[in-house]
Amino acid sequence: MVKQLVITPEEVRRAETIDLGTIPVNQYNRTLADELRAGALTAEDARHIFRDMVLIREFETMLDEIKRLGKYRGIAYAHQGPAHLSIGQEAAAVGEAYLLGVDDHIFGSHRSHGEILAKGLAAIRQLPEADLTRIMTGYLGGDTLKVVEKEAARDTKDLALNYLLYGLLAEIFARATGFNRGLGGSMHAFFPPFGIYPNNAIVGGSGDIAVGSALYKKVQQRPGITIANIGDASSACGPVWEGMQMATMGQYWTLWEPEYRGGLPVIFAFMDNFYGMGGQTRGETMGFTRLATLGAGLNRWNFHAETVDGNNPLAVLDAIRRKKTVIENGEGPVLLDILTYRQSGHSPSDANSYRTREELELWKAADAIQEFKAQILRAQAATEAELDAIVRLAGEKVEAACRLASDLTISPRLTGDGIARVMFSHAAEATLPGIPAGAVRKPLAENTRVQQIAKKRRSGLDPATGAKLSESKAVSFRDAIFEAIIHHAYHDGRLVIYGEENRDWDGAFAVYRGLTESLPYHRLFNAPISEGAIVGTAVGYAMEGGRPLVELMYCDFMGRAGDEIFNQLSKWQAMSAGVLRMPVVLRISVGSKYGAQHSQDWSAMTAHVPGLKVVFPATPYDAKGLMAAALSGSDPVVFFESQRLYGVTEAFQKEVPAEYYTLPIGVPDVKRAGTDLTILTIGATLYRAIEAADRLQQEFGLSVEIVDARSLVPFDYAPVLESVRKTGRILLTSDACERGSYLQTLAATIQELAFESLDAPVVTVGAKNWITPAAEQENLFFPQPSWLLDAIHTHLTPLPGYHPQQDCSHERKLRTHRQGV
Numbered sequence: 001m002v003k004q005l006v007i008t009p010e011e012v013r014r015a016e017t018i019d020l021g022t023i024p025v026n027q028y029n030r031t032l033a034d035e036l037r038a039g040a041l042t043a044e045d046a047r048h049i050f051r052d053m054v055l056i057r058e059f060e061t062m063l064d065e066i067k068r069l070g071k072y073r074g075i076a077y078a079h080q081g082p083a084h085l086s087i088g089q090e091a092a093a094v095g096e097a098y099l100l101g102v103d104d105h106i107f108g109s110h111r112s113h114g115e116i117l118a119k120g121l122a123a124i125r126q127l128p129e130a131d132l133t134r135i136m137t138g139y140l141g142g143d144t145l146k147v148v149e150k151e152a153a154r155d156t157k158d159l160a161l162n163y164l165l166y167g168l169l170a171e172i173f174a175r176a177t178g179f180n181r182g183l184g185g186s187m188h189a190f191f192p193p194f195g196i197y198p199n200n201a202i203v204g205g206s207g208d209i210a211v212g213s214a215l216y217k218k219v220q221q222r223p224g225i226t227i228a229n230i231g232d233a234s235s236a237c238g239p240v241w242e243g244m245q246m247a248t249m250g251q252y253w254t255l256w257e258p259e260y261r262g263g264l265p266v267i268f269a270f271m272d273n274f275y276g277m278g279g280q281t282r283g284e285t286m287g288f289t290r291l292a293t294l295g296a297g298l299n300r301w302n303f304h305a306e307t308v309d310g311n312n313p314l315a316v317l318d319a320i321r322r323k324k325t326v327i328e329n330g331e332g333p334v335l336l337d338i339l340t341y342r343q344s345g346h347s348p349s350d351a352n353s354y355r356t357r358e359e360l361e362l363w364k365a366a367d368a369i370q371e372f373k374a375q376i377l378r379a380q381a382a383t384e385a386e387l388d389a390i391v392r393l394a395g396e397k398v399e400a401a402c403r404l405a406s407d408l409t410i411s412p413r414l415t416g417d418g419i420a421r422v423m424f425s426h427a428a429e430a431t432l433p434g435i436p437a438g439a440v441r442k443p444l445a446e447n448t449r450v451q452q453i454a455k456k457r458r459s460g461l462d463p464a465t466g467a468k469l470s471e472s473k474a475v476s477f478r479d480a481i482f483e484a485i486i487h488h489a490y491h492d493g494r495l496v497i498y499g500e501e502n503r504d505w506d507g508a509f510a511v512y513r514g515l516t517e518s519l520p521y522h523r524l525f526n527a528p529i530s531e532g533a534i535v536g537t538a539v540g541y542a543m544e545g546g547r548p549l550v551e552l553m554y555c556d557f558m559g560r561a562g563d564e565i566f567n568q569l570s571k572w573q574a575m576s577a578g579v580l581r582m583p584v585v586l587r588i589s590v591g592s593k594y595g596a597q598h599s600q601d602w603s604a605m606t607a608h609v610p611g612l613k614v615v616f617p618a619t620p621y622d623a624k625g626l627m628a629a630a631l632s633g634s635d636p637v638v639f640f641e642s643q644r645l646y647g648v649t650e651a652f653q654k655e656v657p658a659e660y661y662t663l664p665i666g667v668p669d670v671k672r673a674g675t676d677l678t679i680l681t682i683g684a685t686l687y688r689a690i691e692a693a694d695r696l697q698q699e700f701g702l703s704v705e706i707v708d709a710r711s712l713v714p715f716d717y718a719p720v721l722e723s724v725r726k727t728g729r730i731l732l733t734s735d736a737c738e739r740g741s742y743l744q745t746l747a748a749t750i751q752e753l754a755f756e757s758l759d760a761p762v763v764t765v766g767a768k769n770w771i772t773p774a775a776e777q778e779n780l781f782f783p784q785p786s787w788l789l790d791a792i793h794t795h796l797t798p799l800p801g802y803h804p805q806q807d808c809s810h811e812r813k814l815r816t817h818r819q820g821v
Ligand SMILES: Cc1ncc(C[n+]2csc(CCOP(=O)(O)OP(=O)(O)O)c2C)c(N)n1
Pocket: 109, 110, 111, 201, 202, 203, 204, 230, 231, 232, 233, 234, 235, 271, 273, 275, 276, 277, 346
């Protein structure tokens, strides 16, 4: 199916100039008195805004004293972790949050205590008491609430305020009663029931995750907007740029179905305090003088970019109010450059060596809280005595939170294997939720690919001759994956599928052929060439409750999405203490024949990072069942597919069932039974092991048991150990460069667990520790059947009369390792 976006030479070759238009800077010019007169705000609003700013200031001052002095108001405490404070930035946080509801979700950075408190205070003000009670009693089984209830509270709202201060501080102090059971800490604290989503210690990390959250709101037609609170220095980061590209894709306006048209409901809110840590964005590390110019040209509205005075809460509040309307009109996303100033150091140990005392004094003289206090008094929205009482109360509240959170008997730490228990949620869904109207374009039976597959044999072996059938005659590996995916597409409306060239092109290796005719744009689309954002948005989409299936064309491109895979996808379930789920399936195809940058198996990297399930099937039967399991599970699954295997048909099971089924992730499978030695394979090496086993049987009468790992994480060693107990010998093989590969992890563990049963050392045969050479020379690089025989002959059992082609000696191994190859 082709798109109807025709590109004509006439149009694109026309001479013209591009006028980028204007970007407003500090255009807000009203006073509090003006706002009160206009009825846009009430005196009570003004007092609330003041209170919220003062509470944040006191909270951060408390942490500053705890970090620098080891005490606050007589409470002694040594806090070992970080504390990136935002003293001076309170107006930006409160102005932004004031009008947001709990359906509006904020994501942030390492410096987010103020934003968390501001958003939480707004939620508490807006939510009915019954909702607050429900949230507090339900969240983490009420563990946080039970502590807070020890303090007297005037009413439910007052209790909720105590709860917010305590839950955040207990989290910062790494207590099991904190909002994330102490597993997030200062830089990653969050509280979804108030619309406070993960804060990210990776600078710019929220840039693409927030776009995924907004994508969920758009695709699933949920209320609210998403805000990415990120620093000015993050404007140089890949995830931020890639996030902005994905947020402005033209297809939202040109190709998506009419009811899904319009931009993503996301605001990139740059908390522009002019500094990274010590590097100055304006004039030093970046080329802009006004950060808002980054929005120019990103789309026809310049991303609705605007610079606002973040030292004035009313200017920020006004900007959010206006930008929400922009988003409601379908013209999002929006870039806000919120000018603010961090009076505190980057962290309490900051010696301020990078800025002058004069500059700091100038901003202290323009302190946002003092300026707003003066406005309140001028507008007669409160008396000085009333404001003093607010300041006193803030001190008492923060002191109470600090007393509770610093006491280990009241606020204990998570013990034992508490962290292990939240690494995965392991919550497979037995029944899928179904799809809403409009989620598919035709009945499944009318899909042409489904019809083509229906004509194929389900076994890969000819029933008469036992010969292998080709992909044109029998269900192939790529068909099997397609079957699992299309089943989910027709039974789970939460599922979205995207990546590079996923639509029209059918995915790089035609796994998706046929999906385009069945799925509308909002469920299957082409992403920009932004591997980071493809994974990062999937993380955000999943956090909101969705199920993304995303794809990286080649394993080698994982580097481009490194942070999103290793720091985001893998970590948020555990850092949320199990509050969030991460049902992302990331398909990664492992190449061959395309040389050094397109033919690497990096599966070990994903297996090395805790928090990811890693699957690497080698047969159509396994691929279908494991893909179905991945798509109905609740954990992030990296699903490796070898390009060598897309065309293989089923040679081990009787057939690939036409019906839907799942297979357990983490259980290796005996592909061929044997008694003399075991070969454990990962991925496509299964077929070379079969060739080797055939030769061993025919030429040397050896019976080889072949076990296919199928998964890397989790991994049940039981079937392998059982095999080794029987054979006493094991060789492991995979296409990954051997050094640091998962083969070696498996080998070390097997050696440890099966030492008594082994008659020979565990032997591994991986690829060479080189770049992958050209297709014509791959045989020098990837394990070949003969290499397995060579290694078996040299180390496991002598093969009478056999002459190894390769030198597998220990001497050679020592030499190559000495050379680093
Ligand atoms: C990817 C990454 N690089 C570097 C750091 C170390 N670091 C932490 S904060 C920071 C400066 C961030 O500046 P900005 O984004 O403006 O936020 P601010 O600290 O000003 O709030 C740096 C370099 C990091 N955490 N993550």
